[in-house]
Amino acid sequence: xxxxxxxxxxxxxxxxxxxxxxxxLFQDLQSWWARFRGKExxxxxxxxxxxxxxxxxxxxxxxxFLALEKISFDVEQGEVLGIIGRNGAGKSTLLKVISRVTCxxxxxxxxxxxxxxxxxxxxxxxxxxxxxxxVFLNGAILGMSHSEISNKFDEIVAFAEIEKFIDxxxxxxxxxxxxxxxxxxxxxxxxxxxxxxxxxxxxxxQFQKKCLGKMSxxxxxxxxxxxxxxxxxxxxxxxxxxxxLDKGRLAANSRDIRExxxxxxxxxTDQQNISKWVRTNEDFSNPWFDPLSVTITDIEGNALxxxxxxxxxxxxxxEAEMRETDPALTMGYALYTEEGHLLYWSYQTDVSEENWPIxxxxxxxxxxxxxxHYLNEGCYRxxxxxxxxxxxxxxEPGKKTPHVEFQISGGLSDSPYWIARRPGILAPVMEWKIS
Numbered sequence: 270x271x272x273x274x275x276x277x278x279x280x281x282x283x284x285x286x287x288x289x290x291x292x293x294l295f296q297d298l299q300s301w302w303a304r305f306r307g308k309e310x311x312x313x314x315x316x317x318x319x320x321x322x323x324x325x326x327x328x329x330x331x332x333x334f335l336a337l338e339k340i341s342f343d344v345e346q347g348e349v350l351g352i353i354g355r356n357g358a359g360k361s362t363l364l365k366v367i368s369r370v371t372c373x374x375x376x377x378x379x380x381x382x383x384x385x386x387x388x389x390x391x392x393x394x395x396x397x398x399x400x401x402x403x404v405f406l407n408g409a410i411l412g413m414s415h416s417e418i419s420n421k422f423d424e425i426v427a428f429a430e431i432e433k434f435i436d437x438x439x440x441x442x443x444x445x446x447x448x449x450x451x452x453x454x455x456x457x458x459x460x461x462x463x464x465x466x467x468x469x470x471x472x473x474x475q476f477q478k479k480c481l482g483k484m485s486x487x488x489x490x491x492x493x494x495x496x497x498x499x500x501x502x503x504x505x506x507x508x509x510x511x512x513x514l515d516k517g518r519l520a521a522n523s524r525d526i527r528e529x530x531x532x533x534x535x536x537x538t539d540q541q542n543i544s545k546w547v548r549t550n551e552d553f554s555n556p557w558f559d560p561l562s563v564t565i566t567d568i569e570g571n572a573l574x575x576x577x578x579x580x581x582x583x584x585x586x587x588e589a590e591m592r593e594t595d596p597a598l599t600m601g602y603a604l605y606t607e608e609g610h611l612l613y614w615s616y617q618t619d620v621s622e623e624n625w626p627i628x629x630x631x632x633x634x635x636x637x638x639x640x641x642h643y644l645n646e647g648c649y650r651x652x653x654x655x656x657x658x659x660x661x662x663x664x665e666p667g668k669k670t671p672h673v674e675f676q677i678s679g680g681l682s683d684s685p686y687w688i689a690r691r692p693g694i695l696a697p698v699m700e701w702k703i704s
Contacts, residue, residue, distance in 0.1 A: 272345045272346045273343045273344070273345055273346075273381075274344060274345065274346045274380065274381045274382055274461060274462060274493050275343065275344035275367065275378065275379070275380055275381075275462065275493065275495075276343050276344075276378070276379040277340055277341055277342050277343070277367070277376070277377075277378050278341050278376050278377050278378075278379070279339050279340075279341055279375060279376035279377075280337055280339070280340040280341065280363075280366065280373050280375070280376035280377070280378065281335065281337055281338055281339055281340075281373060281374050281375035281376050282335070282336045282337040282359075282362055282366060282371070282373050282374050282517075283333055283334065283335050283336070283374040284333065284334045284336055285333050285334075299311050335517050336359050336362040336517055337359045337362055337363060337366070337373075337517045338517045338518050339375075339376070339518070340359075340363070340376070340514075340517075340518070340519045341376075341519070342512060342519065342522050344493055344495070344510075345493075346461075346491060346492075346493055347488055347489075347490075347491045347492065347493060348488070348493055348494075348509050348510055349484065349485070349488040349493075349494040349496060349507055349508045349509045349510075350493075350494065350495050350496065350508060350509075350510050350511070350512065351496050351497075351498065351504040351507070351508035351510070351511040351512070351526070351529075352364070352495060352496065352497045352511075352512055352514065353497075353498070353499070353501075353504060353511065353512075353513055353514075353529075353530070353533050354513055354514035354515060354520075354533070355515070357516075358514040358515055358516060358517070359514045359516075359517040360466075360497045360514055361388065361466055361497070362517075363514065364386065364388055364464050364466055364495065364497060365388065366378060367380070367384070367464060367495065368384055368386035368388065368464050369384070370386070370388065380462065381461070382460070382461025382462055382493075383411050383412055383460045383461050383462065384460060384461075384462045384463075384464060385411055385454075385455040385456075385458065385460035385462070385463050385464065386455070386464040387448075387451055387452055387455045387463075387464065387465045387466065388464070388466045394406075394407070394439050394447065394450075394451065395439075396438065396439055396440035397438055397440065398438065398439065399435065399436045399437060399438055399439065400426075400429075400431060400434060400435040400436065400437060400439055400442070400450055401422075401435050401436055403439055403450070403454075404418065404422060404425055404426075404450070404454055405418050407451075407454045407455075407458070408421075408454070408458050411458050411460055413458055417458075418458065421457050421458060421459075424457055425450075425453045425454055425457045425458075426453070428449075428453040428456075428457065428479070428483070429446075429449040429450045429452075429453040430449060430476075431446055431449060431450060434446065445476075449476060452465075452480055452483075456480075456483045456484070456487060459492070460492070461492055461493065462492070462493045462494075462495070463484065463487055463492060463493070463494045463495070464494075464495045465480075465484065465494065465495065465496050465497065466497045467497050467498055467499060481503055481506075481507055484496060484507060485507055488507075488509065494507075496508060501530050501533075501678055501679055502646075502678075502679050502681060502690070504526065504530065505526050505527065505530060505679045505680070508526055509524065509526075510522075510523065510524045510526070511523065511524075511526050511529040511530070512529075513529055513532060513533045520532070520533075521533070527578065527679070530576070530678070530679065531574055531575070531576065542574050542575050543564075543565075543572040543573065543574055543575065544564065544565040544572070544573070544575060544673045544674060544675040545562060545563070545564040545565070545572055545673060546562060546563040546564075546671050546672060546673050547561070547562045548560060548561050548562065548671070553664070553670075553671065555663050556592060556593050557591070557592055557593050557594075557595055557598055557657070557663060558589055558590075558591060558592070558598065558600055558655065558663055559589055559590040559592060560587060560588070560589045560653055560664075560671045561588045561589055561590060561632070562586075562587075562588045563585070563586070563587050563588075563651070563653060563671050563672070563673050564586045564588075564673070565577070565583055565584070565585065565586075565651075565673060565675045566583070566584045566586045566636075567581075567582075567583070567584065568582060568584060568638075570584070570586060570634070570636075573675075575675060575676050576675075576676040576677060576678035576679070577675060577676065577677050577678070578677070578678070578679050578680030579641065579642060579643075579644060579645070579646070579677055579679065579680040579681050579682075579696060580641050580642060580680035580681075580682075581641050581680065582638055582639070582640055582641050583638070583639050583675075584636050584637065584638050584639070585602055585636065585637045585638075585639065585651055586634055586635070586636045587600070587602070587634070587635040587636075587653060587671075588632065588633075588634050588635075589632070589633065589635060590631065590632050591628055591629060591630045591631060591632075591633060592630060593630065594628050594629060594630060595657055597657040597658040597659070597660060598628065598655070598656075598657060598658075599616045599617065599618045599655055599656060599657075599658050600616065600617055600635060600653070600654075600655035600663075600664075601614060601615045601616035601617060601619075601637070601653075601654055601655055602614075602615055602637070602651045602652060602653055602654060603615075603651070603652045603654045603666050604639075604649060604650075604651055605649065605650040605651075605652070606647065606648075606649060606650075606694060607647055607648040607649065607650075609650075610694070611666075612649075612694065612695075614654060614666070615637055616655070617635065617637075618658070641680075642681075642682060642696070642697060642698035643695060643696070643697050644677050644695060644696065645677065645681075645690060645691055645693065645694060645695055645696035646677050646678055646679070646681065646690040646691075646696070647676070647677060647690075648674060648675070648676050648677075649674065649675055649676070649677070650672055650673075650674050651672060651673050651674075651675070652664075652666065652670045652671070652672040653670045653671045653672065654666045654670065681696055682696075682698045
């Protein structure tokens with residue numbers, strides 16, 4: 270397709286552990302020199318156990334590792350592609366191959382346009398040069414003319430917020446200053462493809478928001494962004510499509526960001542991706558209220574898949590058999606945080622008496638809504654509680670009772686300021702008016 274700017278076909282990257290074949294010349298020379306001198310290889314990863322003695326070297330000869338295995342996908346112009354996966358899944362390796370930092374073992378990557386990569390702090394910077402000189406150096410690497418860089422220079426420096434230090438050698442920059450300038454250069458010199466790894470975690474929260482906003486603008490301008498992050502809120506808000514890597518393989522690829530995130534956080538082969546308790550042989554017998562199941566559902570009573578979004582209403586549904594009615598009966602639930610802090614109790618008798626739900630013997634569903642934009646990101650536990658008011662507990666808080674756990678992730682608000690988890694236990698979106 271003419272709109273396809275990145276085409277990855279059957280991409281495989283294999284590393285031979287312990288062999289001098291790192292994919293970059295200077296690392297190969299380092300390893301060769303260490304081996305020649307009988308020293309430990311400085312490029313050996315922890316856990317490989319590749320070592321050298323003075324008298325003889327003991328390098329693994331046949332050990333290999335597939336960082337990427339037969340990956341294929343396309344990225345269209347103007348698309349913001351999120352790449353997620355656990356540590357060691359192959360995300361950074363994929364970006365390095367796409368950025369032509371390292372070569373694939375098999376397969377190919379076809380690119381249309383200039384690529385600006387921000388893979389790690391200080392990528393493409395010469396430590397002895399000043400910030401000003403590095404801006405022009407990076408621009409030249411991207412194929413920009415001197416006049417084109419000059420036209421963007423003031424905008425780059427203002428975005429990076431390092432005006433006072435622009436003529437200071439970057440070797441004296443902090444990691445935060447490094448990343449500010451590096452991102453400003455990569456984003457403002459108008460590459461057709463912008464590749465960003467998790468390096469934004471180095472900056473402060475305000476600068477992260479600026480970067481995320483800039484990447485969103487880059488996508489709206491018709492340029493393409495590849496974005497690796499462990500921040501699911503940023504992925505959900507920023508990206509138009511998403512892929513999941515798992516042990517070097519492509520596990521998911523979809524424009525349904527929410528569905529991909531669910532698959533990443535909760536394996537679809539795991540049947541516990543819904544939050545439901547069903548009575549088995551546990552003894553909760555009492556003369557009044559016999560719980561059969563507890564489920565987190567939508568308004569229609571359908572069990573919801575984890576994780577839940579902050580911007581959706583969720584319902585606590587308790588299916589039970591009423592054996593004997595009593596006007597003092599109060600049933601409900603207690604909501605706890607992951608750390609065990611009680612948020613609140615809720616009973617069916619919390620409203621005025623004329624609005625109490627009618628209870629009668631037989632099997633029935635007791636349902637209560639937790640409104641949207643209320644709970645913060647995190648894991649929660651719901652326990653059934655209840656009893657005969659001022660007479661006795663049937664299900665005492667903190668004791669063994671039917672319970673379910675669920676997770677909130679994403680959907681915090683429509684505000685661009687809340688990409689990450691909000692401070693505090695709750696994350697309500699309150700109505701504001703100014704007069």
